[in-house]
Amino acid sequence: MLQIERKTIGDSVLLFEDDLLADVSVDMFSADFWQQQHKVTGQAFGRGVTTFFQQKGREYVLRHYRRGGLVGKVLHNQYLFTGLHRTRAWQEMHLLKRMHQWGLPVPKAAAAHICRSGFIYTADIILEKIPLAQDVFSLLEKQPLSPAAWTTIGAVIKQMHDKQVFHHDLNIHNIMQDVQGKIWLIDFDKCYIRKGEQWKNENLQRLLRSLRKERSKNSLFCWQEDHWQWCLSGYQGTNL
Structure with missing residues (x-):
């Protein structure tokens, strides 16, 4: 090590x-x-x-x-x-x-x-630097993500939460996808290991608010409310 x-x-x-x-x-x-x-x-x-x-x-x-x-x-x-x-x-x-x-x-x-x-x-x-990767916000300015990509995002956030890592600024700018489709999480300033469970849903809600905010600013932003369920399915480990 x-x-x-x-x-x-x-x-x-x-x-x-x-x-x-x-x-x-x-x-x-x-x-x-x-x-x-x-x-x-x-x-x-x-x-x-x-x-x-x-x-x-x-x-x-x-x-x-x-x-x-x-x-x-x-x-x-x-x-x-x-x-x-x-x-x-x-x-x-x-x-x-x-x-x-x-x-x-x-x-x-x-x-x-x-x-x-x-x-x-x-x-x-x-x-x-994560090679050949873009933040998901930039990707959504051009085209929607697939259900599988959203499911992977949810699953990656769950992996982070299972280790009790609290992401201080979990928003759509701090999630990246590389050319192979792998999802990455970035910007861990002010993040830390946190006890308990309640904050995890609040963390997810922060991500949802960031998506709604970007959608309200740009009608061409390629995200819809029903896409959120794909992310939750990945987080919860359930089938679409």
């Missing part, structure tokens, strides 16, 4: 899987570093800028942790430091490590960076 390695450089702590990114450095968590080496393959724009790059035949995703909501307008990317194990990057990387060991379809975390300044820290994470 591979362990997550750790090293300290000045005010920075680096976490890394040495079979993915060896000789990890603070510079690797800067988009400019990869731009200067002409290894950037693309960018995505949301709350912040996500950078895609290639290194030694593999594709990676570099994401800087940023706050949302009203607090994010003031603090942007700063978080209160209450211990390394409580930082967003440490928690996401270790959760993904556990999920990958469980065989769940999630990306591998290659490295993380936590930079502390007194009681404040900033953080970044590098993930392996």
